Amino acid sequence: MISIEKINKKFGKFQAIKDLNLRLELGKSYALIGPNGSGKTTLIKILLGLVIPTSGDVQIGGESILQEWKYREKIGYMPQIGRYPENMTVGQVIGMIKNIRNHKGVMDEELIKSFELEKFYDKRMHTLSGGMRQKVSAALAFFFNPPILILDEPTAGLDPVSVEILKDKIKQEKESGKLIIITSHIMSDLDDLATDLVYLFEGDLLYHDTIKQLKKETGEIRLGKAISCLITQNNFVNQLIKS
Numbered sequence: 136m137i138s139i140e141k142i143n144k145k146f147g148k149f150q151a152i153k154d155l156n157l158r159l160e161l162g163k164s165y166a167l168i169g170p171n172g173s174g175k176t177t178l179i180k181i182l183l184g185l186v187i188p189t190s191g192d193v194q195i196g197g198e199s200i201l202q203e204w205k206y207r208e209k210i211g212y213m214p215q216i217g218r219y220p221e222n223m224t225v226g227q228v229i230g231m232i233k234n235i236r237n238h239k240g241v242m243d244e245e246l247i248k249s250f251e252l253e254k255f256y257d258k259r260m261h262t263l264s265g266g267m268r269q270k271v272s273a274a275l276a277f278f279f280n281p282p283i284l285i286l287d288e289p290t291a292g293l294d295p296v297s298v299e300i301l302k303d304k305i306k307q308e309k310e311s312g313k314l315i316i317i318t319s320h321i322m323s324d325l326d327d328l329a330t331d332l333v334y335l336f337e338g339d340l341l342y343h344d345t346i347k348q349l350k351k352e353t354g355e356i357r358l359g360k361a362i363s364c365l366i367t368q369n370n371f372v373n374q375l376i377k378s
């Protein structure tokens with residue numbers, strides 16, 4: 136569904152993404168992880184059309200997204216920190232986004248209901264707590280029923296009940312055949328949600344396989360442990376190459 140072909144991204148002389156090839160399929164959920172500065176946000180921004188790659192191509196549903204914008208309807212995006220017109224109320228923001236999108240299909244209002252967002256429809260955005268803002272962002276990401284969801288630290292700042300509501304929703308959407316990309320520093324969340332791992336290191340794709348396979352290769356049961364094994368192995372190989 137998403138085909139990333141030989142993507143490079145340079146910021147001046149610095150290469151943030153190096154010759155990246157990746158195929159992401161519907162019905163799978165991908166944990167996108169890597170150390171700080173490894174290129175995760177750059178990759179997400181390329182998929183969203185906010186950063187233009189220096190070379191290479193990205194295709195969604197068989198069509199290049201470069202110089203295109205219509206494909207964005209296929210992506211629901213939950214940012215790490217949602218930025219909204221701060222003087223508008225929650226109800227006004229949701230209404231405005233509905234109007235702009237002029238969506239013809241069925242709206243998915245499940246998260247609006249389960250997070251009870253209607254209760255704070257009259258609150259202005261700047262008065263919301265971090266967790267409330269996250270709930271608005273989550274509800275909007277799923278609202279137009281997109282086949283692809285990109286969720287950047289989706290559970291950060293949510294209370295435990297809301298975390299479970301959102302995790303159930305993500306699992307349900309994956310089961311229904313959507314393609315989900317999740318970044319998170321909470322390994323237990325990724326262990327519950329992701330089927331596959333995409334691990335970036337200094338702009339390189341260091342690992343891409345199923346989490347089941349990673350656990351088998353490392354002999355670890357928990358994802359956090361399996362990833363630290365992967366990183367240790369990589370550091371060891373890097374040291375060997377440098378010595």
Ligand SMILES: Nc1ncnc2c1ncn2[C@@H]1O[C@H](COP(=O)(O)OP(=O)(O)OP(=O)(O)O)[C@@H](O)[C@H]1O
Binds near residue numbers: 146173174177
């Ligand atoms: N607009 C930019 N101009 C110059 N360098 C940039 C720009 N955007 C990103 N970079 C650099 O590209 C590299 C990758 O950054 P990116 O934000 O993609 O990392 P990340 O994996 O998302 O990190 P984190 O986990 O800290 O969010 C970093 O070294 C960063 O400084």
